[in-house]
Amino acid sequence: MTAIRATNLTKSYGRTVAVSDLSFDVEPGRVTGFLGPNGAGKSTTMRMILGLDRPSGGSVLVDGRPYAQLRRPLCKIGALLDARAVHGGRSARNHLLAIAQSNGIAAGRVDEVLDLVGLREVAGRRIGGFSLGMSQRLGIAAALIGDPEILLFDEPVNGLDPDGILWIRTLMRKLAAEGRAVFVSSHLMSEMAQTADHLVVIGKGRLIADTSVDEFIGRSSQGYIRVRSPRLAEVADLVKVGELHPDHLRVTGVTALEIGTMTARAGLPLEELTFVQPSLEAAYMELTKDSLEYSS
Structure with a gap:
């Protein structure tokens, strides 16, 4: 029961x-x-x-x-x-x-x-x-x-x-x-x-x-796929939906399988392809932001 x-x-x-x-x-x-x-x-x-x-x-x-x-x-x-x-x-x-x-x-x-x-x-x-x-x-x-x-x-x-x-x-x-x-x-x-x-x-x-x-x-939108490659700029141009950082690319809206398939066809090597899950705290802050009684 x-x-x-x-x-x-x-x-x-x-x-x-x-x-x-x-x-x-x-x-x-x-x-x-x-x-x-x-x-x-x-x-x-x-x-x-x-x-x-x-x-x-x-x-x-x-x-x-x-x-x-x-x-x-x-x-x-x-x-x-x-x-x-x-x-x-x-x-x-x-x-x-x-x-x-x-x-x-x-x-x-x-x-x-x-x-x-x-x-x-x-x-x-x-x-x-x-x-x-x-x-x-x-x-x-x-x-x-x-x-x-x-x-x-x-x-x-x-x-x-x-x-x-x-x-x-x-x-x-x-x-x-x-x-x-x-x-x-x-x-x-x-x-x-x-x-x-x-x-x-x-x-x-x-x-x-x-x-x-x-x-x-x-449910949080803060998850992303982290991509590392010795040819990172070319990967970023190929994927087109990533946020380029000095040592990695953050990608949302595309699955890891899709990224792997695209880069393999283009002959671009990958060193890392990892889904980075947001913390519970990050997800909580995002999903309750419109319910705060007091905010600063």
């Missing part, structure tokens, strides 16, 4: 439309990246998934039901929205214990998730003294405490050092490999390129793309 299904989801605050007629699915067994510029409606959408905001129109289901109808929600979907939204006077262990007890989860699970996120040694410390990175790890522990089938993370790498970023990336890939659905928002395109299998991209509350990472990048 589809883990999360949004259908014509809409949310308005007075005259401001935060999310407009948004439909997408989050499937088990993969990491789905949720991307969009600031103000695109990502956090609002996540809050509606979790029943924290009521849609103005449309619907969103978690495993076929509205979140409010889940009997033990933390055992179905775990979420990290705001790592700092905790009682600073509690210890990490007591914070997790309170969450566990609210959903009938065994107390022994608390130490399991503390070990999993690397916080066992500071379990007795008050959360108010935690760094942002430690708070993020605690938030991830809270999301995992019910051993849920679905995980929802909003900017989970905020405040993490390089080791922590590698850890959460590996964790998300592992969770997806176990058959869980992982839905994660991020502004770090380099991380999404290494983590996500699928992308849901929105801008100004509307859907821009719902596709695999490779297909999303393929």
Whole structure:
């Protein structure tokens, strides 16, 4: 069954439309990246998934039901929205214990998730003294405490050092490999390129793309074929659609096979004929440029 299904989801605050007629699915067994510029409606959408905001129109289901109808929600979907939204006077262990007890989860699970996120040694410390990175790890522990089938993370790498970023990336890939659905928002395109299998991209509350990472990048116009040859100027004259650089030719609008065929017939030697794929960041910037709330 589809883990999360949004259908014509809409949310308005007075005259401001935060999310407009948004439909997408989050499937088990993969990491789905949720991307969009600031103000695109990502956090609002996540809050509606979790029943924290009521849609103005449309619907969103978690495993076929509205979140409010889940009997033990933390055992179905775990979420990290705001790592700092905790009682600073509690210890990490007591914070997790309170969450566990609210959903009938065994107390022994608390130490399991503390070990999993690397916080066992500071379990007795008050959360108010935690760094942002430690708070993020605690938030991830809270999301995992019910051993849920679905995980929802909003900017989970905020405040993490390089080791922590590698850890959460590996964790998300592992969770997806176990058959869980992982839905994660991020502004770090380099991380999404290494983590996500699928992308849901929105801008100004509307859907821009719902596709695999490779297909999303393929939609960018920034890909090109790099050609090197000891007779580069002659190749450029032959191809006619290239941008000539001192040591190579950049060609768009013609396939590598067509270039190879043309140069072979003309007797022009080639040293390189390579398709250069744009980065996820480049494709994202191109495809969301008209959806920016703030631009400079």
